[in-house]
Amino acid sequence: MPLLEVRNLSISFGGLKAVDTFELEIEKNQLYGLIGPNGAGKTTVFNMLTGVYKPDEGYIALDGQDLIGMKTIDINKAGIARTFQNIRLFSEQSVLDNVKIGLHNEYPYSTLTGIFRLPRYHKMEKAMNEKAMELLKVFELDKKADVLASNLPYGDQRKLEIARALATNPKLLLLDEPAAGMNPNETQELMDTIRFVRDNFDMTILLIEHDMRLVSGICEEITVLNFGQILASGETKTVLKNPEVIKAYLGE
Amino acid sequence: MAAVKKFQSILKNKEVSRPLITYAMVILAYLIIQVLISGGILSNLLQGLLVPLCIYSIAAVGLNLCVGYLGELSIGHAGFMCVGAFTSAFFTKCTMNSGMNEMVRFLIALVIGILCAALAGYLIGIPVLRLRGDYLAIVTLAFGEIIMNLINVVFIGRDSRGFHFSMKDSVSLNLEEDGEAIMNGAKGIMRIPHQSSFTIGIILLLISLFVCYQLVNSRTGRAIMAIRDNRIAAESVGIDITRFKLLAFTISAAIAGAAGVLYGHNLATLIATPANFGYNMSIMILVFVILGGMGNFRGSVIAAVVLTLLPELLRGLSDYRMLMYSIILIIMMLYNWSPKIIAFRERHFRGKLHKKEEKEVA
Known part of the structure; x- marks a missing residue:
């Protein structure tokens, strides 16, 4: 099939x-x-x-x-995950956060867990950070993790879009x-x-x-x-x- | 040494240090004002401004969540303050003679006010958040006005037979001899116990700041900002747009409700007029948010404080007061938003910036 x-x-x-x-x-x-x-x-x-x-x-x-x-x-x-012809990144957020948004559904925790920083928050955020850095490393973006997405050179923005799409598994x-x-x-x-x-x-x-x-x-x-x-x-x-x-x- | 190093690394991480500095500034301002009050230096006029300062700051922080992080311009937040103020004052008034502990009663009133404002935000959010940009702003404006006008025609009374409700006048409530009209239409709610204080205001402000900062630095916050930055991309990575928009709007309304509760318990008589719950108030809060910087909670608080105090501090200039006010408004706007000045600031004041902001609050 x-x-x-x-x-x-x-x-x-x-x-x-x-x-x-x-x-x-x-x-x-x-x-x-x-x-x-x-x-x-x-x-x-x-x-x-x-x-x-x-x-x-x-x-x-x-x-x-x-x-x-x-x-x-x-x-x-x-x-199904996709990238766009005209790049659509979350431009006001860091490279790392862009990928972490892609991981949104992979590592879920509730809003209240987030506000009160319950143990699950720390566990999930840690796993998310590790996974995101792993993905960024594949695209050689790991050194630029803290850079604002809009400040990346064009080629890197394309790569980041692919990394973000891959994050949704x-x-x-x-x-x-x-x-x-x-x-x-x-x-x-x-x-x-x-x-x-x-x-x-x-x-x-x-x-x-x-x-x-x-x-x-x-x-x-x-x-x-x-x-x-x-x-x-x-x-x-x-x-x-x-x-x-x-x-x-x-x-x- | 290890502790010092750990502390330094915490301060370097902006996500952690930014809220801490803001909390510290608020607490510092509180302590300074307490000293001034006990020293008898602060005039009665300024003391009367302390609770409103907290009210505006809280409302501005709440609105910043909607405008700065969700990216939707709401000019109806005074309506949510109105809901919070009236529902909580109504509860307080109903339970006034029940012998309940005053603090417990205020806490319950606070929860009721916040929940009702959140519910109003949720219900209004469902149709309104389908719109975007200017259209959304116009519709929130309309809903804000509708809430205020609705409150002005509601009559609720209580007597030995229970509650009576009318939307015509207080006579049609048909109260018994022992009855009392609690909500009196355009005359509002009268003789509310004065329970808001500067201390409660500061605590509520700190809680609001805490909730907002923690929220934006979490999974939910990232989802909300993703919607702001690129709705289509957010959808393509599996973020439920409707849900997170509604969530942010509801929390924003709830915080406005908390400000409303404070307002409702600050004056003996609570009336909904265009000046306090109309679009004037909504615009004023929006000005705080925009001048303070969208997405910058600390800026919202500073702008609310400075712009509320200015007219009072400039009183000595009599006729030139409003002139000065508008000039300062323009200067603040340039200082915060002009690209050239931002570049200039980056170059020259990097380290000094925090001290300067602290001075402004104190």
Whole structure:
């Protein structure tokens, strides 16, 4: 059984059919790419997968659990975490706190426990700090734990977003243009990080990307969207040679 | 030596040292004022201001939780003060002749006032927190006014047959000979025992500060700030937006309720007028919060104290009083918020800053 199964997913905004009969199957531990020209509907697919938009029709299942109609927070609890195309960090809080917010549901304690600093507070905060530092170390952010998130350089902000998403202990990680705005060196480093996350966290990753070097470098399979419809889908090398795909990207 | 080192490391951790410095400042100010009172230096006029200072400080701290940490502008907090004041005063009035210990009675009244204000905050929060920004501010303003106006038409009396309730006038309560109208519509509640004192005010202020500081440095506080910083991201990491918004708003209202209880037991007659529970008061508290710095509880207290004392201290200047007041207001605003001045402060006053703030409070 695939980890993520999407069937016949469609959504319209007014008269515009943004995504039309979209299908997707991702196996556990796979690195899957979703590509397509601007406005093809990639981010809309992400927003439907995470419950931000309600699809008009279709079926989404994670590990056999039907996700249609669930709220964003419940979908996160069910095991989908994401990053955003335009970085969305908790900018007024420290790097460490950003990850600790990601750990919100992993180490719960009540508000009263927090106010009166009961033993459970100390136990949970300690475990949270350790876990958060562990995650930050993976992304080489542990030395910047006390820095305000908005003061991080751009590449580190992208990494912090991934760390925060991983903190929620997901089964499936969605990355929305992780390499956007990065130079070739940073992109190379990011590719290593993504591979590392997949191998060490036993993670399944679905990513949207424009950088073909990144896509062909790390994705095992891809799906190409154009005007909301699937243009091609399958093994990365084969799909990228498809003349239809080249036409959609480069024009005639 | 080990103890000294441990103490130094505590002071270095801002999350720990910031509340401690604030508590110390409040206690220091309390002690200084006690000395001044016993020395007979403080005028009666200023002594009369001590409880209001506590009331405004508490309300400002509570509102700061809503404005500074939740990031939602509420200009209806006077309404929650109103609820706290009237429900607690009503209880006190009902149990006045029951022979209950005065302190116990005040404590119960306090709890009732806080709970009722919290309930009002919760109920109003459910529809209001669906809105954001300016719209939320306008609706909280409306609810604040509604509460005040509702209180002005409620008549409750008691006689040997029990309680009577009316929303028309005191005659329609149909009280027996031995009856007494406790809440008298626009005339409010009369002859309330004077139970608020500066000491109680300071204790309540310390408790409010304690609750707020502990809350914002916990899991709940982080969730609340996450919603403020980025609602969509907060949702994506599994934070229940509605729940934590409502929680912060309710606690904020409860603290305003505590300030209201203090207000209700400070004067013999409690009337809800636009001046004390209308939007004037809400705006005034908001000014304290914004001048003191959003997200800075200590700043709220300092701003409340300075801005309440200023008009009194400037009395000697007669006509120029309000002119000076507004100039000082503008200077304080620049001092706190102008990016250039903040940079200047960072460069020159790093160490001296704390001493300066202490002086302002004393």
